[in-house]
Amino acid sequence: MKKIVFLVLIVVLISGCTTNEPTGHVTKKSTVVMEDEKRMEVYFCPQDGCREKLAGLLKSAKQSIHCALFDLDLPEVKDALKRDDIDVKLVTDVDNEKSSAELNPVVNFGYQLTHNKFCVVDGKTFFTGSFNPTENGNFKNNNNMLIITSEHLAKNYEDEFDELYNEIFSGGSEVEYPIVYLKDTKVENYFCPDDSCSIHVIDALSNAKSEIYFMTFSFTDDGIGGKIVDLHNNGVKVKGVFENTQVSDYSEYNRFLENGMDVKKDNNKYNMHHKVFIIDNETVITGSYNPSSSGDEKNDENILIIHDKGIAKKFLDEFDKVWNYDGGLISQCIPAKDVVISEVYYDTTGKDSEEEYISIYNPTNRDVNLDYYFISRGDSNQRMSGIISSNGTKKFDPKFSLPNSGGYAVLSKGGYEVDYVEWESDWKLVAKKGEVLSRKSFGKVNCEEEWK
Template structure:
């Protein structure tokens, strides 16, 4: 299939795109445009949307400012850190943004409790060393599997999570999503996970705790959160896929999970329309990559066509449900890595992610 089909052919390019001309394609299902209830609040080199308790940010590597590494989604991150008054808990696979480091140090100096957990392999780099020298406690996982999370909890009330490492490539070169959730319940969930990692001598030794509120309903948004390996997110994903009625759209940095791949192919044989983009380099590595079996089954799965990584870990079900987080669709994410995965049920959120899907799909290679 060369195009996706829908009843309404107009797709609006996201704000901040270099080319603002509307593109005519056709889709199965509703158009992926921003509904009137969502307000644009874009940093110049990114685009974003706002709901009552959610801010959604998407990097835009094709924006001219991205080449200059300015005006990206690190801007609202720094502002959020500067507005913090009590505590910052950061679990980050990789951290190299100097402006974020400076904001964390400023917070530390004004009396905010700042704590950081990182992947041990990345601890010896310049920014973590700078933070450690400033007196901020940083712990590494010290184990074979990865501490692959990318989340931050501010003042026990706000969570930032998504696919984006706090690095220059994560903000300005790669395709990523970053979500700000204003919810004490979600903050308690992430704080509990952070405490597991921070309070033990090596994350390998941590004992699993019960997530306080794994299912959160806040205003019009329903959110479920899972932390691997303890919570086994794959079961929830299989349930979503098996219950998909019309469409499955996926953006996957890497996809090697046989159970998830088989479930998607099965739903496709039953009439569900499946479209996707996977990172071209990761797919070329092989090692059980599911993109070839998808394509052999006739699914319109494409390879990323832009520079930088297609780093999303996103599935959109029926234009109503969005899966996001640090969790790649792999066995290691399910069985051994420390990861987080959020399932958001809200059509407006799904619309925003479909706009991002369309942007990447249109630039992909068949």
């Protein structure tokens, strides 16, 4: 049987149990809980298929699903919530109530945001993170989601949900179990504004000895920014990515630059939506909370502070990917390892909008789900769908025009180019009126020679 040990938060007991010290600020409810199992999954969007992970979790429910979601428009997730055989409840924000109106959610009509992104399943497993289950959140933006099984952490989220469902917004009780050990992994859990999230973030950052990495959508909290400046000035390495569209006079971006920190704006043409700090390669702060005064004092938010080197490594890998992302362009002819563009019909004999098409071919030995692939030209971007079998072909009718000269098309996945073709431009590919431009071989991508 699962062993659960309750400990009063006394320094002697904590030091006796583990070398992992709690952060400096502890809420009045000072119970520390230890559970003898650790079940924690980490996923990143769009590359890990967050939609499928969440829908699968919801479909596994046997008794209840309780969700507090800032936004929701993914049909697969909404379908998983349309169940009469179990207790399903949803809270959402007024800004996005129309997209989930058929689920009869409780709606926050206040000026503050119900900005949480969490669901609790059967009172024991929950998902949280930066991931809104939306088209943009799943297919375009950089996000993270965690699925955790824990009796006590799930109880925290259930308590928060109950407050929201009873329309207690922007307030409520302090978290019951702020510190939970899942085997040897310490997890801190707080809700804003109830638990003053910024204080806990500052306390966690204060423990940094060597380095802090961060990825933040909105970062305007001067208190957190000031702590990072102090740490940097005392020798802690700081490296971070800001969402490009959120950099302003109120952002910490310019302040960090002026203090000589290694920071940059992201290159995702959509949104870099993470709210993540990684401390000394062993502690991760994540959740729905943006380090801002609204996130701390007004909006309903949640954070987890996870003390685990393995989890930190996963987030560091994601940080490296976001930091090094340069737009995902293919700069040279490279071997094909994925689906490719195989045909372009651009100079039609009839009405272009009715006859133009692009065909995709799968040269691999596996079926490929095209839901995460986009075909685009310039700012025009269209998500594909369906399964393409090994050695199979699928034809797509683009919603954008394919010009008769100077045209091109890009096939991409997760923000990275998969294939590219251009015609009657620098590439000298030409199809006569009524003829289809066809690829002749499938060994390489971004190669004019493959089409000749």
